[in-house]
Amino acid sequence: MGRTRLIVALDTDSRAQAEHWIGAVGEAADAFKLGMEFAYAQGFDAVREIAARHNVFLDLKLHDIPNTVARGLTSLTPLGAAMLTVHASGGAAMIAAARAALEAACPAGERPILLAVTVLTSMDAAALAEIGVPASPREQVVRLGRLAVEAGADGLVCSAEEIAPLRAALGEKPVLVVPGIRPAGADRQDQKRVMTPGEAARAGADWIVVGRPITTAADPGAAARAIREELAHA
Ligand SMILES: O=C(O)c1cc(=O)[nH]c(=O)n1[C@@H]1O[C@H](COP(=O)(O)O)[C@@H](O)[C@H]1O
Numbered sequence: 747m748g749r750t751r752l753i754v755a756l757d758t759d760s761r762a763q764a765e766h767w768i769g770a771v772g773e774a775a776d777a778f779k780l781g782m783e784f785a786y787a788q789g790f791d792a793v794r795e796i797a798a799r800h801n802v803f804l805d806l807k808l809h810d811i812p813n814t815v816a817r818g819l820t821s822l823t824p825l826g827a828a829m830l831t832v833h834a835s836g837g838a839a840m841i842a843a844a845r846a847a848l849e850a851a852c853p854a855g856e857r858p859i860l861l862a863v864t865v866l867t868s869m870d871a872a873a874l875a876e877i878g879v880p881a882s883p884r885e886q887v888v889r890l891g892r893l894a895v896e897a898g899a900d901g902l903v904c905s906a907e908e909i910a911p912l913r914a915a916l917g918e919k920p921v922l923v924v925p926g927i928r929p930a931g932a933d934r935q936d937q938k939r940v941m942t943p944g945e946a947a948r949a950g951a952d953w954i955v956v957g958r959p960i961t962t963a964a965d966p967g968a969a970a971r972a973i974r975e976e977l978a979h980a
Pocket of ligand 1: 755757779781805831863865866867868903904925926927937955956957958959
């Protein structure tokens with residue numbers, strides 16, 4: 747009960763906008779996610795400065811050959827992010843290299859959590875079929891999730907629909923980070939596999955990731971606090 751924590755996605759190219767959301771949301775967030783829109787526009791000094799003050803999930807979703815991903819992650823570790831992402835579809839060798847790079851770059855107990863993104867929450871079965879994957883999102887998430895965890899990922903990014911099958915396959919240990927969250931009645935926008943904060947919490951998400959339902963709200967602080975309440979009572 748109430749164990750699910752809230753990550754607010756600061757999807758903006760503006761430092762001032764990101765700082766405004768951080769101030770408005772305040773303690774209602776357990777962590778803030780900075781992604782490619784922010785990092786590409788504002789640079790990594792801005793990421794480092796925010797990570798010095800807050801728990802930061804730096805979501806750059808690396809996907810390349812093992813050597814390049816390993817070296818890329820090594821370059822990211824001094825920024826001080828608590829969580830980093832790679833794409834699980836990069837394969838076992840890439841994920842193993844990523845894990846080894848983080849262990850080599852960071853003192854024991856201080857390395858960021860390595861998360862593997864399984865199937866993007868913006869994809870449905872039809873989108874998977876388009877890229878030559880005949881499986882359902884659920885089957886593909888469990889396949890990639892098992893591969894990633896066995897290769898060394900600490901956790902997975904998945905939709906709330908796959909939490910139960912992932913727990914059945916992999917147990918309680920992998921950290922499950924769940925975007926594709928929409929409060930009841932909210933617009934899905936480009937997300938396909940969605941659940942409410944309460945549903946994701948009851949399904950067993952360790953973290954939920956919420957962006958636009960908070961950042962485009964008239965009062966982002968109130969929107970974040972309402973989601974916190976929903977998590978607390980799930
Ligand atoms: O890795 C992620 O965080 C991620 C994976 C995924 O499958 N789906 C997904 O939406 N995300 C991220 O989660 C956030 C969701 O934002 P909203 O749809 O605005 O709530 C965005 O920053 C996405 O980049």
